[in-house]
Amino acid sequence: MNERNYALLGLAAPVIAILFIAISIALSPWFNWETDALSDLGHSGNSAVAPLFNFGLLLSGFLIIVFAVKSLRTHAKYTSYFLTLVGLSLQLVATFDEVYKSLHFQVSVLFFAALGFVSISYFIEKRSILAVAALIIGAVSWIMYGLEIYSSGIAVPETVSSMATVTWVMLAALRIYLNKTK
Secondary structure (H helix, E strand, O other), X not given: OOHHHHHHHHHHHHHHXXXXXXXXXXXXXXXXXXXXXXXXXXXXXXXXXXXXXHHHHHHHHHHHHHHHHHOHHHOOHHHHHHHHHHHHHHHHHHHOOHHHOHHHHHHHHHHHHHHHHHHHHHHHHHOOHHHHHHHHHHHHHHHHHHOOXXXXXXHHHHHHHHHHHHHHHHHHHHHHHOOOOO
């Protein structure tokens, strides 16, 4: 496969994660955006959809790593390193689910911190306003959650910060695929 085809993985990985999360939520009537974390869906002791949810994260993380190493690296070298960390830490979130308590918390923090670092890196390398917007949107959602400015479960800032980052990652992948990189 050539670099252009690997770019399709940068489009597929987020879609797969979103699809598996959405299906997991749909199959879990107990899930509540006001009280839950997305990881509650992956708790292997409490959630019937844990295998589905965790498999989606593992697969998505793997595809992100392959995209970062095989395609993004020639367009944004340092960003590809951080995106590899994002993919790996997403896999760690699935592997060390909530059953592992503090270890799960630590790998989750690593994942969300990596989202910030990858956005900073892409902004520096590509002067991407979208990456800066993702960083700001993600940070503001976490700050507002931490300061209890709005009432919700942690799933809300998890989703907001992830979706903000996914936006520029998918656009970068699409640009590589279409050979329209700067």
